[in-house]
Amino acid sequence: MKSWRRQAFLSVIIVLILALVGCATGSNESGNEGNRNESADQNGAVTLRIVWWGSQARHDATQKAIELYSQKNPNVKFEAEFSGWDGYWDKLGVQFSAGNAPDIIQMDAAYLEDYATRGLFSELSSINTEQVSSELLASGKVNDTLYAMPLGSNAFGLIYDKSVVEKLGITPPSNGWTWDDYFAFVEEAKAKLGDGKSVIGDADGIHKYNVYQLAYGKGDVYANGTFNLDKDLYIEFLTKMKELRDKGAVPSAEITSAHVEFDPTADILVNETILMRPNYAAQIGSLDSLKPGAYGVVTMPRASESGGHLKPSMFWSINKSSKQQEEAQKFVDWFVNDPEAAKILGTSRGLPVNNSNLELLKSDFSTADKLSAELISVTADNNPQPFTPEPKGWSNFQNDYLKIYEKFMFDVITPEETYEEVMKLAQQYEEAN
Amino acid sequence: MNPFKRFKIEVMFLWGVVGFMTLLLAVVSYIITNIVTSEFVENTSHYQSKLLTELNQKAINQFQGLEQLSLNATKAIEKSYVQFQDEDGSVYEKVMAQDELNKTLSHLLYTTPKIHSVELWTNVDIIEKNEFVRFDKLMNYPNDAWAEPILLSDSAWLGKHAITIQNQSNNVISFARKLYTRTNDYYGLLIINTDVKYWEEVISGKNHNSMRTLLDSGGRPLLHLSQDDEDPVIISDFTLIPEQDSGYMKTIINQKSYLMVWSRSPDSKWGLIEFTTWDKMVSGSNKIRTTIWWIGFVSMFFILLIIRLFVHQFTRPIMHLVRLMNKYPNHKDLGIIPNDYRNEFGHLFQGYRKLVDRIESLYNDLELQYTMQKEVEVKALQAMINPHFLYNTLDQINWAAIESNQTNVSEMISLLGRMLRITLSHGKGLITLKQELELVQCYLELQKIRWKDRLSVNIDVPEPLYDYVIPKVTIQPFIENAFRHGFHGKEKAELTLQAYEEKGQLSIVIEDDGRGLRKGWQESTDNSFGGYALNNVKERIQTYFGERYGFELNNLVTGGVRAVIHLPIVHQTSQSDRK
The missing domain is CATH 3.40.190.10 (Periplasmic binding protein-like II)
Structure with missing residues (x-):
């Protein structure tokens, strides 16, 4: 009995020490990163911080999608921050310089190159892009590396x-x-x-x-x-x-x-x-x-x-210093490719980039959305030019x-x-x- | 205890049918009510949901039109705003730009009747030219709950809130859009207010009594349409509605049940919900249930009448039979048993009739037998009195004969006395074959005194048969008959007595060489031809052992008579039981 207690006590101490060391080394590695990114605990529970801008309809759709993802992956929880375009970039800039930027970030073409070249984003290597047109995908690449997953197409x-x-x-x-x-x-x-x-x-x-x-x-x-x-x-x-x-x-x-x-x-x-x-x-x-x-x-x-x-209408990018690279990529992959997600998201970020999902949604489209989809698909079928964003x-x-x-x-x-x-x-x- | 064994058929039948019918009615009405209710709910929800989809789409089209309108206006607003704000611009240009802004927004207002008023919130002061086109500074933007959604969005719908213009308060629903310059800088907020009444018109369709709620993409109620204050729509939690595009469910709000039908646009996710009180849903099926019960009771009444008639017809013969049976020993008149039934009752009555017939004949037989037995007993008693009296008298005679040296007579009397003793045999009806033989022996010796050597007798009875029991004085009458009738007037006489056991029967054969049987000996009942004694023997044998036993009497071809007595083999031990 006594020895058991002593062992338990010892193991608690060891865990505490390890945790402290872990924090210390963690912050050493990533500079002055905040605590909020240390979100994976022992039992695999993960908290992903995700930010986007947009209309209320987009907020609603995205929150529903996140909820569904959490239901399907009970170990993943989300901390969502959303706003209008105003203030979004200021806040993001401050968060990055403070080292507590979110894990998953909605990106705009105008800012992508800037953030990517500064090395703030991870390469999106494990996302299935089969159903996404390569021209569109190219718009998420900087120096031939995919840093941003297009979400809607135009x-x-x-x-x-x-x-x-x-x-x-x-x-x-x-x-x-x-x-x-x-x-x-x-x-x-x-x-x-x-x-x-x-x-x-x-x-x-x-x-x-x-x-x-x-x-x-x-x-x-x-x-x-x-x-x-x-x-x-x-x-x-x-x-x-x-x-x-x-x-x-x-x-x-x-x-x-x-x-x-x-x-x-x-x-x-x-x-x-x-x-x-x-x-x-x-x-x-x-x-x-x-x-x-x-x-x-x-x-x-x-x-x-x-x-x-x-x-592309906008992108998901993943913070390079996020501790949840794998989970973040998994979520982005799901967000783009899952038909259920597509159903919930609708056209809240423009017409879906995943072609099979686009087909799936078409029946529910309004005339205007159908016309948009038509223009996108005929443009895609006729060797479109790569999209070149306006220089900063x-x-x-x-x-x-x-x-x-x-x-x-x-x-x-x-x-x-x-x-x-x-x-x-x-x-x-x-x-x- | 099994009630079918306990209660009367009629009672069981009637109550059973009543119980069964009631149960059946209950089950049928329950099932039908449920089916009807669910059918009705399904139907109602089907049509409601169709209507809702239509109205919802109508509303969405209108809302989206407004969104588009505001989007379309942004370019014009930006153009004027940039000019107005341009520091290098002349005063004239600024005034022109301000007019242009007013014009653009007024244009919005005038070309679209559903727009109540337009607001533009910026960081600069713009002079208002029209009370329904309002300019204000962003710093004054209200922080009420209804105004919040836009703060974190680029565009948002603001739920029902009141706006007062020209001292007139109106409830409006507004669409708010943040305005950005070409260089993506936030400079203002455009709010388009629409009169709630307009939307109420849209979602009510033509039915102004309905309770409906319009939900935006986040499931937030934008608009309620209802009659009373105890409105379910205000307090329900709309986030509980399943994700499907349309459907229905029963909800209980404030202890009141409602059918909630919803339709959600798969495209914009806006939804329209209709509430119907559950009472309305079930009123139809309640009516049907009442009708079923009424029909049930009425038809049960008639069915009971018919059943009563049937049961009565069925139980009547049974009751009849029961009455007959109860009366039976006293009233034996079989004529009152009905004989017009051809069915199972016919069998029953016929069976009963047969049964009674049989019982009657048995009774009669028994009675006959009883009388016969009485007679035998009386005769036996009489026979018992005579020998005693005779015996005593003979004893006196014997002594008298001895005193007068009549040896022959004395011997004969003593033989007669022995015979009498055997005959008496303590009143027993049955004696052993040995005793009977002794009786025969005595009788023969008696005859020998008269017949001397002219009489020859052969007796051949094996010793093992000695213990068999036969009715007393069975053989003797035949021998006596031989002497009285057969040997009468003959010189010589020969008599043979044999007994043997064959096929479980004891047969005793008595043969004489006398004159043979006279014709018609059987008919004579008087003692003169020995018929009486032999009939007596036969009766006794048959009384003891049944009709199978008895004797045969035949004339022999050589002259004389042969008598064969058939008896069952009865041992001495069992004889005592048979008494």
Whole structure:
């Protein structure tokens, strides 16, 4: 009896000492890491800290999914922190510098490269990505290593007013069409439309031109973190735009400036001033709500290469200093691939990246969601371009670019002069960063 | 104790049927009520859930439309806001931007009738031009519970709360969306308020009496539709609703039962729940139950009547029989046993009739036998008195003969006396064969005195038979007959007596060479032809041993008579039992 007690006492002491040493070495290894990450205890119980931003609907869906995962894996518990976009990145930055960042982190394309290159994320090696398109997956890679698991997908393609096209009696555009087909379609439609109506919008954002440059194999304008504008191609494209504007196939500068996207009266696609424009798949809902059932989707025109790309909505990344690497990856894998999870999550993070889950959900989709899914799948089927995020610090470039382009629209400057001014602007941005 | 053995058939029958019918009714009504209730619940929930799905979808479409509307407005708002806030901009530009903001938001308000008012919360002061388009500073944002959901989200629905504009308070449901600039900076909060009445209209469909609750994606009730204050929807815990897209369950809230039917959109996860009081669910089946009981009781009444009739018809013959049996020994008239039944009762009555017949004949036989036995006994008594009297008298005669030296006479008298003693044999009916032979011997010696040498007698009885028992004076009458009738007037006489055992029978054969039997000897009842004695022998044998036994009397071809007496083999020991 006595010896038994002494043994028990001794073992308690030993465990305590070991625990203390463990903590000490743990904090030695990971610098000034907080206690909250020391969450695995002897019986395999694990607590995962997970953070995301988003709408209340996303919070609800995610919490339900987490609950289900805990039910299926009783050893895993979650500490969830969620918020709106505001403050999310400030808080995350502080948490990382304080060493108590969460285990699983919702990521945005704009921040991914920054965090990944700083070595804050683990490689996602044990996640099944069979059902995820490789182009989309590439968007989660930094230096060919997967640091972020895409969760929802979005595609850049064309949306056109099907009802008007049908009324005109012209052949609707088909997926995989070329820029030549595109311009032919514009000419044909303009001929039928007559005066006062146009076919396509002006190229008032760099993204529209970017598709052209990508199709002709000259790469993304933001490739490799520098501003990569092909002079000849750019001038050619702008000249074509001017030509179409003069013909009335592109609306006049006045009309273009009055355009307010998704405004019930001021959106030129909605008010039928034009009948086609580039759009992200996720925005189809906005258009469909304004003119339900009127729109169709088609891939971006191609040339030697395709013009469209797939864009991830957001990602899960895993904190490199998390103690629960394995469990965290297991959860992310489940989150992306499990059909039950997909059912609960729905489209709370955009259309699911897992293709079989997408098929599973389709029956419940609204018309807008179905159209989005269609655009994503046709874009994916036509060798999409990799998604290139805007370089850091360039978020205002669009606004400044627009000011130069407006001058071109109003015929204040020629295409060549426009090129010069844009390059000058780009140089300022490059220098600033 | 088995009641079927205890109670009267009619009672058992009636109560059994009543009990069984009641049980059957109870079971049937229970089952039918349950089936009807569950059918009804299923039906109701089916249609309710269909309607709910439709209404829910309608509501969701409206809500999503609003979400989209707010999303669509963000670009325009941002454009004006950026201009308004631009430090480099002129005062004119700012005023224009402020007007533009007002215009954009008013536009929202005017083009969409369900919008009650629009709020924009930013960090700058914007002048209001319309009381239903309100601007405020983010720092003033209320910290009420209803306002909370947006704090941690980019967009959220804010449940029912009151807004007062122009001294008029309205309940609204609001959609809130955080606004971000192109560079992803948070600058404001757009809130679109919609009148609750509008949504109530949507989810009530055309039925304004229903109790319904609209739940958002997190299962939080956004809106209640109900009549009274004791509304179940306000207090229920909606997180308990299963994850299925639609379904129904019975819930008990405040000790009241409700059918809860829900439908949840698989897409947006918004749900609509309808509560129906359980009383309504079961009222139909209660009616059916009452009807079943009524039908049951009425039909039970008629069935009982019919059963009573049946049972009566069935028990009547039985009762009849019972009465007959009770009356039986006193009233023997078999004419009152009915003979018109052709079924089991017919068999019963016929059986009873046979039984009674049989009993009657047995009675008669018994009576006959009894009288006969009495007669025999009387005769025996008479026979017993005579010998005693004779014996004593003979003794006197014997002495007289001895005194007068009449040796022959004395000898004859003493032989007669011996015979009488044997005949008496203490009143026993049965004596051993040996004793009977002694009697025969005495009689023969008596005859020898008269017949001298002219009489020859052969007696051949094996000694083992001596102990067999026979009725007394069985052989002697035949010998006496031989002398009285056969040898009458003959010179010489020969008599043979044999006894043997054969097939379990004792046979005694007496042969004489006399004149043979006269015709019609059997009919004579007087003593003159010996018929009386022989009949007496026969009667006695048959009284003792039954009809199988007796004797045969035949004339022999050579002249004379042969008598064969058939007797059972009875030992002396068993003889005493037979007395």
